[in-house]
Amino acid sequence: MHKSIDQINQRIREGSARVVTAEEMPSIVAELGERGAFQEVDVVTTGTFGAMCSSGAFINFGHADPPIRMERIWLNDVEAYGGLAAVDTYIGAIQQSETREEEYGGAHVIEDLVAGKSVELRANSRGTDCYPRRTISTELLLENLNQAIMCNPRNAYQRYNAATNTSDRALHTYMGTLLPGSGNVTYSGAGLLNPLSNDPSLRLIGSGVPIFLCGSQGMVVGEGTQHSPAGGFGTLMVTGDLKKMPSDYLRAATMSGYGVTLYVGLGVPLPVLDIDVVRATAVRDEDISVDVLDYSVPGRARPSLRKVNYAELRSGSIEINGEEIRTSSLSSFRRARKVAEELKGWVEEGKFELALPTQRIDPRKAAKPMHQTAAGPRVLDIMDRKVVSIGEEEEIRAAARKLLKGGTNHLPVVNGSGTLVGIVTTFDVSKAVANPGKAHLVRDIMKKKVITTTPDEAVDIAVRKLEQHNISALPVVDAQNRVIAILTAMNLGKLFGGRRLK
Amino acid sequence: MKLLVTFSRRKGGKPIIAQVVRETGVLINVERAVIDSSEGEALIEVPDDQGRLVSETMTALGAHARILDHGITVNESECVDCGACISICPREAFTFDQEYKLKLDEGKCVLCSRCVDACPHRALTLLL
Ligand code: SF4
Numbered sequence: 001m002h003k004s005i006d007q008i009n010q011r012i013r014e015g016s017a018r019v020v021t022a023e024e025m026p027s028i029v030a031e032l033g034e035r036g037a038f039q040e041v042d043v044v045t046t047g048t049f050g051a052m053c054s055s056g057a058f059i060n061f062g063h064a065d066p067p068i069r070m071e072r073i074w075l076n077d078v079e080a081y082g083g084l085a086a087v088d089t090y091i092g093a094i095q096q097s098e099t100r101e102e103e104y105g106g107a108h109v110i111e112d113l114v115a116g117k118s119v120e121l122r123a124n125s126r127g128t129d130c131y132p133r134r135t136i137s138t139e140l141l142l143e144n145l146n147q148a149i150m151c152n153p154r155n156a157y158q159r160y161n162a163a164t165n166t167s168d169r170a171l172h173t174y175m176g177t178l179l180p181g182s183g184n185v186t187y188s189g190a191g192l193l194n195p196l197s198n199d200p201s202l203r204l205i206g207s208g209v210p211i212f213l214c215g216s217q218g219m220v221v222g223e224g225t226q227h228s229p230a231g232g233f234g235t236l237m238v239t240g241d242l243k244k245m246p247s248d249y250l251r252a253a254t255m256s257g258y259g260v261t262l263y264v265g266l267g268v269p270l271p272v273l274d275i276d277v278v279r280a281t282a283v284r285d286e287d288i289s290v291d292v293l294d295y296s297v298p299g300r301a302r303p304s305l306r307k308v309n310y311a312e313l314r315s316g317s318i319e320i321n322g323e324e325i326r327t328s329s330l331s332s333f334r335r336a337r338k339v340a341e342e343l344k345g346w347v348e349e350g351k352f353e354l355a356l357p358t359q360r361i362d363p364r365k366a367a368k369p370m371h372q373t374a375a376g377p378r379v380l381d382i383m384d385r386k387v388v389s390i391g392e393e394e395e396i397r398a399a400a401r402k403l404l405k406g407g408t409n410h411l412p413v414v415n416g417s418g419t420l421v422g423i424v425t426t427f428d429v430s431k432a433v434a435n436p437g438k439a440h441l442v443r444d445i446m447k448k449k450v451i452t453t454t455p456d457e458a459v460d461i462a463v464r465k466l467e468q469h470n471i472s473a474l475p476v477v478d479a480q481n482r483v484i485a486i487l488t489a490m491n492l493g494k495l496f497g498g499r500r501l502k
Numbered sequence: 503m504k505l506l507v508t509f510s511r512r513k514g515g516k517p518i519i520a521q522v523v524r525e526t527g528v529l530i531n532v533e534r535a536v537i538d539s540s541e542g543e544a545l546i547e548v549p550d551d552q553g554r555l556v557s558e559t560m561t562a563l564g565a566h567a568r569i570l571d572h573g574i575t576v577n578e579s580e581c582v583d584c585g586a587c588i589s590i591c592p593r594e595a596f597t598f599d600q601e602y603k604l605k606l607d608e609g610k611c612v613l614c615s616r617c618v619d620a621c622p623h624r625a626l627t628l629l630l
C-alpha cells in the first residue's frame with residue numbers, strides 16, 4: 001500500500017485531500033485501524049510554538065550613497081554580526097541591547113520589524129577606497145529593507161528534558177524560574193504535535209521540505225545544530241521570508257535572569273505515503289518521554305530525577321520522591337494547536353503543496369560535547385592550603401587571636417573529629433567582643449550554614465557561589481567534609497590577572 | 503475586598519492590625535505580610551462593606567491603607583498561553599481551561615508579584 005507524493009499533491013490541488021492534525025491522528029488510527037487510517041488520511045499536520053533561542057535573521061540593507069562596508073552594526077542598540085560583506089548582517093535572537101539589557105534583544109528587533117515598527121540602524125566602518133563612508137544612522141521599517149530572511153540554526157527540538165531544582169535557592173534559567181526545593185517542574189515542547197516526534201526516522205522531514213514558519217511558508221534547510229536524533233533530540237535548521245510573516249507566531253520574550261529569547265511557531269505537513277507514516281504519526285503524548293533534570297547541578301551531566309512523558313507533564317503535576325510537584329509549560333500548547341490547524345487549513349484550501357526531502361537528514365547522529373584542549377582552572381589550582389581553622393569548643397578570644405595572626409578574615413570551625421561545622425568571620429568575632437554577653441565559645445557565634453567548594457570544582461562555579469551568596473571565602477572540603485584549604489577572593493585575583501571578574 | 507496597608511514601626515509601637523481588629527471588631531484576614539525592623543506592608547482581606555471603616559481606622563492609627571480593586575492583570579495581547587506562570591503562583595491562581603487557554607482566578611491572588619518576572623512575555627502586571 002502506497003500513495004505517491006504526486007497523488008497527494010494532485011488531491012490537494014483538487015481540494016479533495018483529507019488533512020488532519022497530529023493530535024487527531026491517534027484516535028483515527030484507534031478507530032479505523034492502520035489500513036483504514038492510511039486510506040482515509042492524506043496529510044498530517046504538526047505544530048509547535050515555543051522558545052527557540054537559536055534563531056535570527058539575515059538582513060541586507062541595500063547600499064547607501066556614498067556606500068559603506070559596515071563593520072560594527074547595531075539595530076535599536078542590539079549588536080548584529082559585522083563579519084559579512086558590506087550591507088549584510090545577521091541579527092541573533094538572544095543578543096541583548098547595550099542599553100536595555102535583558103528587557104530588549106535581537107528577538108525584540110525582529111518582532112518590532114514584523115509588527116511594522118521602525119528600527120534604528122547604526123553602523124560604522126574604517127572606510128575603504130570602494131566604500132568611503134564611515135558611519136551611518138537611519139530609521140528603517142521592514143519594507144525598507146532590501147531583504148530580511150529568517151534563518152534559524154536550531155529549531156523544533158523533537159522533545160526537551162524537563163527541569164527542576166533541588167537546591168535551596170531559586171534558579172533563573174532558559175527553562176524559566178525554577179523554585180527551590182523542587183518547588184516546580186518546567187518543560188517545553190508540543191509532545192504529540194511536535195514535528196520530529198511524528199517523523200523520528202526523518203523520512204519525510206529533510207532539506208527543501210516546505211513548512212509553516214511563523215505564519216508564512218518557509219523551508220527546512222537541513223539538520224539543526226546540536227541535532228542528536230539518536231537519543232531522541234533531533235533539531236532542524238529552517239528558513240523563511242520575514243517580510244511575509246504576520247506577527248501572531250513570532251514573539252520576543254525574556255527569561256528573567258537568563259536573557260532574551262524568541263518564541264517561534266513552526267509546523268511541518270507530513271504526507272501519508274504508507275503504513276509506516278500512519279504508525280509514526282499515531283504517536284501520543286504518553287509515548288514521548290523525557291528526563292526531569294536537576295538544574296541545581298551546574299555541570300554538563302545533570303542528574304535525572306525520573307523519566308516522565310508529555311501526558312504526565314501536561315496533567316499539571318508529577319510525583320518526585322513521593323511529592324506532588326506542579327508543572328509549567330514554557331511553550332504554548334494552545335498555539336502549537338493553532339499552527340497545526342492553520343497549516344491544515346492551507347493544505348485543505350490547496351494553498352500549500354508538499355514535497356519530499358531533496359536530501360535526507362541523518363536519523364542516527366548523536367551530538368558530541370565540546371573538545372576542550374585545556375580544562376578550565378579548578379579550585380585546587382588556586383586554593384590556599386595554609387588554612388587556619390578553629391575548634392567549636394574554643395573561646396571567642398582564641399578566634400580573635402587566630403584572626404589577627406593568620407591575616408585572614410574567615411575561620412572555618414571544626415568539631416572534635418575535624419569535620420566542618422561552621423564558619424566565623426572577623427565581623428562575627430568583633431561583634432561578640434564589642435558586645436560581651438552570653439556568648440563565650442566559637443560555637444555560640446558561628447554560622448552553621450557554610451557554603452563550601454571541593455578541590456575538583458571548576459573555579460567558575462566556585463565564583464558563582466561567591467557571587468550568589470555575596471560572600472568572600474569558601475572552605476575547601478574533602479569527601480569527609482574535612483577542611484583542607486580555603487578559597488578567597490584574593491586567590492581569585494591571582495588567577496585572573498588581566499581577566500577581571502565583574 | 504483587599505487592602506494594602508503600609509506602616510512604620512516605631513519603638514514600642516503596638517501591633518497595628520491587632521489594634522484595628524479590637525477597635526472595629528472586623529475580622530481581618532492577613533493574606534501576606536512583610537515586616538522588618540522599621541516598616542511593614544500587609545495585604546489584608548476584609549468584608550466588602552467594612553473596607554472603609556478598616557481603612558479609616560488604620561489611617562487614624564498612622565498607617566496608610568489603600569483599597570485594591572484588582573489582583574494581577576493579564577495582558578491578553580502579550581500572553582501566549584504558555585503556562586510558565588502556573589507553577590510559580592503560591593495560591594494556584596492560574597490554570598488552563600479545556601482549550602489550554604490561561605485562566606486567572608483573581609480572587610485567589612495575594613499580589614505577591616512572583617509571577618510578574620516569571621512570565622517570559624511580560625504579560626503580567628501588578629497595579630499597586
Ligand atoms: S507566563 Fe505569561 S505568557 Fe505564559 S501563560 Fe502566564 S501570563 Fe501568559
Ligand code: SF4
Nearest residue numbers: 591611612614615617
Ligand atoms: S501576584 Fe502572586 S498570588 Fe497573585 S497571581 Fe501572581 S504569583 Fe499568584
